Amino acid sequence: MKHAVEMIQDAIQQGANIICLQELFASPYFPAHRMSKVKAIAEHAESIPGPITNTLAEISRKAKIVIVGGSIYERDETGEQDHFFNSSPIIDNGRIVAVHRKAHIPNDPGYTERTYFEPGDRAVTVAQTSKGKIGVGICFDQWFPEVGSMASRKGAELLVYPTAIGETSEQVVGAIERDNGFWHVKLQNALKGQAAMGNMFVAMVNRVGYEGETRFFGGSAIYNYNGETMKQIGSRREGIAIEDCKISLAQTLKDAWMFNDLRRPELYGDDDNNS
Helix, strand or coil, X not given: CHHHHHHHHHHHHCCCCEEECCCCCXXXXXXXXXXXXXXXXXXXXXXXXXXXXXXXXXXHHHHCCEEECCCEEEEECCCCCCEEEEEEEXXXXXXXXXXXXXXXCCEECCEEHHHCCCXXXXXXXXXXXXXXXXXXXXXXXXXXXHHHHHHHHXXXXXXXXXXXXXXXXXXXXXXXXXXXXXXXXXXXXXXXXXXXXXXXXXXXXXXXXXXXXXXXECCCXXXXXXXXXXXXXXXXXXXXXXXXXXXCHHHHHHHHHCCCXXXXXXXXXXXXXXX
16 A cells, blocks of 8 residues: 555656556455455455545545545445445545446456455446546456447546456466467457547556466556557556546547447347347
């Protein structure tokens, strides 16, 4: 957490108005460590608001910026029993304006997240902030085209993905020709497509380094509305990707291209007969 605060302050010094952290930034990526759920809850789960969001909110308030707080192992205590989510708070000028709970939960080798997280009830969360309309998904959410499409239709000017993705040893996942080892290429292309088709900026903020059997490949990047890479960090080092994004241009582009206005949702059902 101390290191994250230092990096946030560095970004503020560089002029950042919207800052996004990576998935589960304040803890180990415990699904890669095969930690028991009981231990993970005891060591890492907390409520929203809670200590992590309080720290981020104070920075946001003082600097008058928006912070997308990566994601947190959220303990929801509002019902008769506790529920646990992988959740991303959107904080604007010290106030939590929305929380996205990861909707798509993987259960792959090295990413056994269903052990720990319940799925959220929204594919994507879009919030109006003082710096623009921001959409948020978390990591695995980014592989589903409906997420980018919904974010665009809800008016997102910038869509951000706190992420924890890397490569797991072939002994764990099994060898698939030209798959493991090329995920970073697949991911970049998926995000570029969302940016171009959604006429919005897209940013991905990834972990870096080895944890358990996984090497997180970093590569945090910002893509513009044409799907072009504006800024990208190298795959093996941490850092800050910062760029001047005129996100207010997004709605003008949406109006000009009319992708959202000319949709044919009656043709897009998942029914196999609708072919």
